[in-house]
Amino acid sequence: MSAHRPRVVILGGGFGGVYTALELERALGRRDDFEIALVNRENYFVFQPMLPEVISGSIGLTDVVNPLRELLPRTELHVRDVESVDLDARRVTTSPGFRPHAHHLAYDHLVLALGNVTDFRGLPGLPEHARPFKNLGDALGLRNHVIRALEEAAVEQDDPELRRELLTFVVAGGGFSGVEVVAELNDFVRAAARRYRGLDPAELRVVLLHSQARILPEMDERLALFAQRLLQRRGVELRLQTRLQAASGHEALLAGGERIATRTLVSTVPALAHPLIESLPLPKSKNNKLVTQPHLAVAGRDDVWALGDCAQVLMPDGTPAPPTAQHATRQAAVVAHNVVAALRGGRRRIFDFKGLGTMGSLGHRSAVAQVFGFALSGFLAWWLWRTVYLLKMPGWGRRLKVATSWTLDLFLPPELVGLRFAGSRGISREHYEPGEHVFRAGDLGDRLYIILAGEAEVLRAGAQGEQVVARLVAGQSFGEMALLNQTTRNASVRCARSLDVLSLPKQEFAVLAAHLPELRQSFERLAAEREAAGGAREGHDAH
């Protein structure tokens, strides 16, 4: 191909990508006849099965991850996003780091192991208000948000509605991921609430939504029912055959119209194909996964390979391999073997792994497992779960740290430190459902809103109570008066028809208005118009 050593470029640092690199490093040996490069957003490998434990902080916040450089000493690591792939030129473009110039990475073999992404498009309000649970940032973000909700509820003694929202936690999705998240979240908030004066654990509500008749569809019915009983005994409210339909900042909307008031909504569904996979001109299955040949090259190619959650890999019985770590690591061994065979010559292998079993943690020293035909539940399954995963974790140092944390966790109280990073939300989108308030008269004016879709109504207190004095639709803005004059809201704004708004914090609006004269003038004009109209009609709208 070139005078240089051929290069294998792997995209993605999950189980598929990392284990492919590990196997390639092993095959490289002393021959050192090819190069390995791996591109990943983060400089660490997330040991996904333990991610839910970050919520409770029962293991060190970074012990659940493994630095890629330590794991893969012979691989060139690019901590970047992948911008694009040119399949004809055999070149990957990565996004800029500290300086905005693009980097190119040529390959001889390309391994696509990009996994999937949580994508809430199509469900109103979910992109804005539901939290995914895919990576370490999501897990830490959820933990900190939950701690902040408890803190606020503890001092919020005179607003029962807000208190209820703050103390209700909803998880959507009853697969492994959702069940493990709800189990850890429930254990954590119930243990933590005991440490807050002014919080009664009986006020807590933890809800699991699942669209099917029972949770854990991947498992035996007996184990799934065991898990259901256990979660319920610990205080989790199970809502089966219930689908999440929409969300706002204050509530989860269920199909059928029921609303659950909450400020914490986690959704582990739906997982969609990685956007880069979507953009590649390669054959894809109905659910947008890359179609692979039995030796795991992408259909029709001999220099592009795919595995893990972004690939459709068929098992010996013709069914697609499930999206689990044990399958991804076995696929990685096949891909690495076949890439080496293509480079050095040799026979290729095909993927024919059938699976060993499945395990799921239920938190607090219980789990369910189905291994070699046996079904286990309770403490024994939990012990097995910990042991298997501890041994599967790469690196002795990490294992030692995790084992130590687990040991200390047995007798130390829950960790309640809430970390705030970056802090304020910048310019963001928000969604409101009919009847919800965006703000109320008397609130501090901390944001400006621009309506993207839907309808809002402005309410003022009059002789007959609050009355609608104006209606606002797409393209109109509100809330600017409080910002210009630094006062509190003089009217309330409520959602009339499913409302999408763009919201700008006071500080960012002030900076922009100060330096963009057109912007300032247009809001000053608007404010003056509204003031005049309001004076004439005794209060027209909400500033």
Add this chain to the structure above:
Amino acid sequence: MSAHRPRVVILGGGFGGVYTALELERALGRRDDFEIALVNRENYFVFQPMLPEVISGSIGLTDVVNPLRELLPRTELHVRDVESVDLDARRVTTSPGFRPHAHHLAYDHLVLALGNVTDFRGLPGLPEHARPFKNLGDALGLRNHVIRALEEAAVEQDDPELRRELLTFVVAGGGFSGVEVVAELNDFVRAAARRYRGLDPAELRVVLLHSQARILPEMDERLALFAQRLLQRRGVELRLQTRLQAASGHEALLAGGERIATRTLVSTVPALAHPLIESLPLPKSKNNKLVTQPHLAVAGRDDVWALGDCAQVLMPDGTPAPPTAQHATRQAAVVAHNVVAALRGGRRRIFDFKGLGTMGSLGHRSAVAQVFGFALSGFLAWWLWRTVYLLKMPGWGRRLKVATSWTLDLFLPPELVGLRFAGSRGISREHYEPGEHVFRAGDLGDRLYIILAGEAEVLRAGAQGEQVVARLVAGQSFGEMALLNQTTRNASVRCARSLDVLSLPKQEFAVLAAHLPELRQSFERLAAEREAAGGAREGHDAH
């Protein structure tokens, strides 16, 4: 005062505030005759002396902090910012949490323990580009930034200038805080660099800037010189009698004109009074600290108390007490005693603590200490340092965790996990010094810039190399073309006169432009004008 029990409100959760609450809880005993409330931005107490260890991750990221609720079970905790204090109405207003309405907190006695803040105002570029080192967020932010710089340098093989910037780390301030930070930072980057392919530890440069003739002015000269030699032996470059004058995103400017190219600048000076203290109509010293009476009530008041770094407390010899934990905790005991005396009747105490000694860690098993007239340095001082602070840490669980981490750290490699939170900078201010590039032709167009002050020049490649084709001043913007058309920069922009800009990321600009017609129109008009002018004069300016 009222039918209710009197309430003591403490503002600030550092050593002063937390130890006042601890002493008050102890005095409360079974009599339970008053209430204690504490307002703090975070829900944890930072054990400040160990904060630098977060940089290297040698102790767990959250082990350096202690949840306030665990520490203070009988205190009502408000995790809020303090908005204002009404001294006449005896009322504290805290800032909003999840819903934007203000909270009020009435007090009978107010304890001000707000500490100081790092404030870079008046030094060009420092507010935008220097990192403070005061709280856990700063420490974690620095750690993650340093890891990211190493990651980028490792893949940045063809831009030696950027590589040099990324691998140079500058700390300003040679007091305890600056010395401990530079010691940990130096140990960490040198240990970490060995794990990166493509990084040569010899390329690393760690610089300590100090304005005086020797570091650690708080200590004996002999110990300070020991510390200097030790830091130098480990590779820290000491720049004494050198003052930091300005900064940009790419360099530190020293008084005298020397420039050090760096992307990492930490400054532990100057510490100014907390803004709330500034705003209170109470007597203040020249350096804006609250003037206190010998029993620590603020001069002229008997219901407002002050201690720690926000107060000027005189020692028996008439000199101000230094800003250390040992003084703050002794002051806390005096304040608590006197508040209780005021509530229940009884004799007041005065503050007459002389100090026990001083200690500073130099990282990697060395320290300097000056205790009871003895001067210690090296391993023994380090052992003393660890033991004293371990015993001073509140809570056995925390002590156990820290002791375990320290033990594991003795034989485990450095922790390299870089966490990214929130990710992209939003709308931000940037500062450039003459000669620096804002961007270069060919770079990806990822931000729009508005000039706040100074002058920029636009450069285009011509027959005689790059030539200045336009000059831009305050109020003008640049970089918008690349955003509107999604292409790469067609010209370079360089700072001509000390330049302050407001920079908007592509994504936020796009969202704003899509929904604020005035904004979009004004940039479209500008782009059209520039295009026309550029066509006529063969390229007018930078888009």
